[in-house]
Amino acid sequence: MELGHVAKFLQGKTILVTGATGFLAKVFIEEILRHQPNVNKLYLLMRAPDEKAATQRLNVEVISTKLFRVLRENWGSGFDPFISSKLIAVAGDTSSENLGIKDSILREEMWKEIDIIVNVAATTNFSERYDVALGINTFGAFNLLNFGKKCDKIKLFLHVSTAYVCGEQTGMIFEKSFYMSDTLRKTNNLNILDEKTLVEEKLDKLRHQCISDEAITTTMRELGLKRAKLNGWPNTYVFTKAMGEMLLGNFKGDIPLVIIRPTIISSTYKHPFPGWIESIRTMDTIIVKYGMGALTTFLASPSSTCDVTPVDMVVNAMIVAMEAHYANHQYSCETIYHVSSSFRNPMKYSDLVKFMHCYFTKNPCTDRNGQRVKVNKLKVFDKADRFFLYMQLKYVLPLKVLYFMNILSCHLFNNVYTKLDRKVKSIIRLAKFYKPYVFFAGIFDDTNLDTLQRFAEERGVDVAEFNFDSKSIDWEDYFMNTHISGLLKHGVRS
Numbered sequence: 001m002e003l004g005h006v007a008k009f010l011q012g013k014t015i016l017v018t019g020a021t022g023f024l025a026k027v028f029i030e031e032i033l034r035h036q037p038n039v040n041k042l043y044l045l046m047r048a049p050d051e052k053a054a055t056q057r058l059n060v061e062v063i064s065t066k067l068f069r070v071l072r073e074n075w076g077s078g079f080d081p082f083i084s085s086k087l088i089a090v091a092g093d094t095s096s097e098n099l100g101i102k103d104s105i106l107r108e109e110m111w112k113e114i115d116i117i118v119n120v121a122a123t124t125n126f127s128e129r130y131d132v133a134l135g136i137n138t139f140g141a142f143n144l145l146n147f148g149k150k151c152d153k154i155k156l157f158l159h160v161s162t163a164y165v166c167g168e169q170t171g172m173i174f175e176k177s178f179y180m181s182d183t184l185r186k187t188n189n190l191n192i193l194d195e196k197t198l199v200e201e202k203l204d205k206l207r208h209q210c211i212s213d214e215a216i217t218t219t220m221r222e223l224g225l226k227r228a229k230l231n232g233w234p235n236t237y238v239f240t241k242a243m244g245e246m247l248l249g250n251f252k253g254d255i256p257l258v259i260i261r262p263t264i265i266s267s268t269y270k271h272p273f274p275g276w277i278e279s280i281r282t283m284d285t286i287i288v289k290y291g292m293g294a295l296t297t298f299l300a301s302p303s304s305t306c307d308v309t310p311v312d313m314v315v316n317a318m319i320v321a322m323e324a325h326y327a328n329h330q331y332s333c334e335t336i337y338h339v340s341s342s343f344r345n346p347m348k349y350s351d352l353v354k355f356m357h358c359y360f361t362k363n364p365c366t367d368r369n370g371q372r373v374k375v376n377k378l379k380v381f382d383k384a385d386r387f388f389l390y391m392q393l394k395y396v397l398p399l400k401v402l403y404f405m406n407i408l409s410c411h412l413f414n415n416v417y418t419k420l421d422r423k424v425k426s427i428i429r430l431a432k433f434y435k436p437y438v439f440f441a442g443i444f445d446d447t448n449l450d451t452l453q454r455f456a457e458e459r460g461v462d463v464a465e466f467n468f469d470s471k472s473i474d475w476e477d478y479f480m481n482t483h484i485s486g487l488l489k490h491g492v493r494s
């Protein structure tokens, strides 16, 4: 059988991948192995004290997941030898120089063999400590680039960022690169090295004060948020990811750089099977809490676009971009791709609310006592004060009336009131946390991605197999028949 275009390209390649224990990179690895068993090898950089521990993580956290079921079935008893001949677990840490790879022979080998670097590793915690986020999302990317510069044959550096590096911009958002001192506030000038110095000095000072680790964490978290806000980003995560892009763009030298900026990544659309996801993230928290009956009202803008992309489509875009840019590696440019849906096939939060209601009405969850959880349509408010007023009128006022009529004792009143207050505050906290998503008023232009698609078609890539066209998704069908059930099956349990 004649090999497909992408399989031909992958044949014999050596790729360094970071973030393998995470959600996206796992799908990337599985897909590469499924399409081209004759890839030379994938070096997988993982945080671990040594190679043995890294291999253990590879086996337990990557290969044993259900995601690899299809590959396992295809290979039967040959699966384990196949995996160990192709996947090399490397103990390291992107936030360290030379990626913290201690074994110098291994390092030399990697420098000789690597053709492509794919950087997926990140801390995705929105409110991460500033030192940690800067170390991974900003300087981790930079360390990896420097590692790449030592690779004799490197032809491409593919970096996974996020579409939300744009902050809270509105209107059309283009696939534009950052410049070094860019900020989202016109009044400021950002100096990434100054940010590093600031963090180091702050940490030094805190350590000299002999305060608890917990207090240091809180202070460093607050510092990240403060610096992010000062420069116009809503949280530490997207701020440090944006700075990572800046360093890569500025220091890439003659290495071709591709930056993939996905929006919210959801469960697999088709491959290796529909609905696989790992853990509960972003809008999925809302879906799961709603289905379990723990969320009846929420703060969001129903007319905002909920920009979702299934994970296998993100991976398809990564692989097709790799193939296209590898073929043109003589042009050492930087190309950004929004892997998004808001421009070509938008889904609103009001649609999501409708799908959730339909799904859980047809397929109710069961509570701890084995009872079916009945859901009403989620009440969505787009203003915090209205939400607050609603909660007061619906719950607090009747409570007060019962109390003044002496139907409720003071003790019971205080008890219920405290619980209610906690619930309101937790919903507001959740809404604030997801504000960059649930109130997002931008549309991601994806002209570059569209061009990539047409370019791939012209050159004979099987674009049905490597589909990343958001127009092909029927959102209602995907949420009703794939995503929510996949989330409950794989995400909640993993």
Ligand SMILES: NC(=O)c1ccc[n+]([C@@H]2O[C@H](COP(=O)([O-])OP(=O)(O)OC[C@H]3O[C@@H](n4cnc5c(N)ncnc54)[C@H](OP(=O)(O)O)[C@@H]3O)[C@@H](O)[C@H]2O)c1
Residues within 6 Å of the ligand: 018, 019, 020, 021, 022, 023, 024, 025, 045, 046, 047, 092, 093, 094, 095, 119, 120, 121, 122, 123, 124, 136, 140, 160, 161, 162, 163, 241, 261, 262, 263, 264, 265, 266, 281, 282
């Ligand atoms: N998920 C989304 O909705 C989404 C949306 C847009 C963009 N993205 C981007 O897509 C990428 C992957 O996201 P994800 O959802 O797969 O994240 P994830 O599940 O949280 O995985 C992150 C991975 O990075 C690794 N990592 C973190 N710090 C590291 C370090 N210092 N050295 C080596 N490895 C390190 C983690 O390893 P450990 O297991 O050791 O922690 C983990 O394997 C990220 O770059 C993220 O910014 C994600």
